[in-house]
Amino acid sequence: MRNVDAVIAQRLDSAVPLVGQVSQYIIAAGGKRLRPAILLLMSGALGFQGSERFTLAAVVEFIHTATLLHDDVVDASTLRRGNATANETFGNPASVLVGDFLYSRAFQMMVDVGEMRIMQILADATNVIAEGEVLQLMNMHDASLNEASYLHVIRSKTAKLFEASARLAAVLAKTDPVTEQACANYGQALGTAFQIIDDVLDYDGAAAEMGKNLGDDLREGKATLPLIAAMQRAGLAESEVIKSAIEHGSTDRLDEIVHIVRDTGALEVARACAAAEAERAIASIAPLASNAYKSCLIELAAQLLGRRT
Numbered sequence: 185m186r187n188v189d190a191v192i193a194q195r196l197d198s199a200v201p202l203v204g205q206v207s208q209y210i211i212a213a214g215g216k217r218l219r220p221a222i223l224l225l226m227s228g229a230l231g232f233q234g235s236e237r238f239t240l241a242a243v244v245e246f247i248h249t250a251t252l253l254h255d256d257v258v259d260a261s262t263l264r265r266g267n268a269t270a271n272e273t274f275g276n277p278a279s280v281l282v283g284d285f286l287y288s289r290a291f292q293m294m295v296d297v298g299e300m301r302i303m304q305i306l307a308d309a310t311n312v313i314a315e316g317e318v319l320q321l322m323n324m325h326d327a328s329l330n331e332a333s334y335l336h337v338i339r340s341k342t343a344k345l346f347e348a349s350a351r352l353a354a355v356l357a358k359t360d361p362v363t364e365q366a367c368a369n370y371g372q373a374l375g376t377a378f379q380i381i382d383d384v385l386d387y388d389g390a391a392a393e394m395g396k397n398l399g400d401d402l403r404e405g406k407a408t409l410p411l412i413a414a415m416q417r418a419g420l421a422e423s424e425v426i427k428s429a430i431e432h433g434s435t436d437r438l439d440e441i442v443h444i445v446r447d448t449g450a451l452e453v454a455r456a457c458a459a460a461e462a463e464r465a466i467a468s469i470a471p472l473a474s475n476a477y478k479s480c481l482i483e484l485a486a487q488l489l490g491r492r493t
Contacts, residue, residue, distance in 0.1 A: 187235075188220050191242040195289060206274050206282040210249055213267050219244045219349045222374070225484070226353035226367055228477030229469070236297050236356055244349045246290040247310060251317075251345075253283035258321070259404050301355050309348035316340025325405035327415070327427040331457075334409055338379040339372060346375025366468050370481065373465035377488055380458040383408035385491075387445045402441065405433040409457060411441075413450035422448075459489055 196207045220241035227237045255261070256269040257276045263269065271279040287310070294306050320337050323329055350371030354364035386401045387410050401408050407430050415423045422444045428434070429441055445451060465485040472478050 185217060185220065185224070187238045188217075188224070188241040188245070191238050192245060195242060195246075195293060198285065202274070202278060203282055203285050206253075206270050206278055207249075207286065209273065210253065210270050211245075213264065217245065218378070219248055219345055221484075222346060222371060222481075223349040223353050225477050225481050226350045226370070227356060229472050229475060229481060230353060230357035230359060230363075230367075232353065232357035234356060237353070239293055239297055240302065240352050240356070241349075243290045243293050243306065244345060244352070246286045246293070247306070247313075248345055250283040250286035250290070251313060253279045253286070255317070258317070259400070261400060299355065302352060305348050305351055305355065309344050312340050312344045316342075316344065320406070323407065325431050325433060327407055327430040329407040329412065331409065331412055334407065334412060335376065339376055342379040343372045343375030346378070347371035350374075363471070366471060369468040370465045370485075373461045373468060374485055374488065377458040377461035377465065377485070380409055380454055380461065381488060381491055384410055384451055384454045384458070386410070387442050388451050399435040399438045402429055402438065403433055403435050405430055409454040410445050410450045413453040414441075414445045414448045417448040417450060417453075418444055455489065462486065462489055 192211060196204055196211065198204045198207075223241045223244060224237055227233070252264070253270055256264060257271045257279050260271075261269050262272045269279075270282070274282075290306070291303075294303050316337055316339075320341055323333065323337065347368050348371070351364060351368040354367040359367070383401065386398060386408065402411070411426055411430065415426050418426070425437055426441055426444060429437060462485045466482050469478060469481055
């Protein structure tokens with residue numbers, strides 16, 4: 185990861201001061217670096233140690249960072265990772281345009297690797313992510329959203345870059361198609377579990393721990409799995425409270441809704457769904473040869489379920 189951070193620092197360089205300032209601000213805010221970590225761990229699990237893995241790990245982090253910049257503008261978010269969002273600090277225009285810079289810089293870097301298959305994977309991934317963002321926008325304030333539609337959105341919007349990160353490692357290692365798909369399946373399942381737990385924490389976490397405002401999803405009118413499960417299990421009056429809050433993007437009755445979500449067992453339902461995805465991730469890489477990197481990938485999937493931030 186130190187090598188990846190060195191690549192990131194080098195490739196954030198721009199002749200336009202504001203570009204570097206905004207980029208450095210959001211990169212320096214931290215984050216889990218999960219997508220680069222998956223690419224590096226999967227590369228190790230497959231025995232690939234070439235320097236291209238550092239470049240591509242930086243590429244996926246740039247793409248992820250670009251999506252965060254755009255997401256926070258769309259969602260009018262004010263807090264991320266315990267800090268003011270870039271749009272809150274620098275304004276919406278700067279955030280959107282620097283997000284565009286990061287996307288284009290990522291594509292410059294993947295061209296440098298000189299592998300058409302890699303460019304295809306990342307081009308497809310960014311396209312699917314954009315479609316997922318639009319789909320989520322279309323689903324805002326729709327309290328009738330079901331679990332299948334919810335999963336479709338998060339597999340496009342969040343899990344796709346996890347999937348691409350794992351698949352890129354298989355391409356770098358020149359594996360057979362079956363192994364490549366197994367790696368991709370790991371990434372997709374892990375990314376899906378990650379987002380489900382993220383949505384659980386919106387109703388089962390603390391703002392100080394999470395680094396974001398609790399109830400943000402509800403304010404944005406997002407019908408996440410905890411809310412979907414709660415509406416399915418609550419009485420008519422309680423379901424109407426949640427439905428109205430989603431449709432109007434209101435957090436006026438957030439405390440009441442948190443109680444409903446917790447009392448109906450909706451969080452346990454969502455965590456069970458995340459656990460099933462984590463198990464699917466672990467099962468996907470069972471055929472890979474055993475080594476320390478594979479063990480870390482298994483441990484990562486297992487520990488994901490207990491995250492609090």
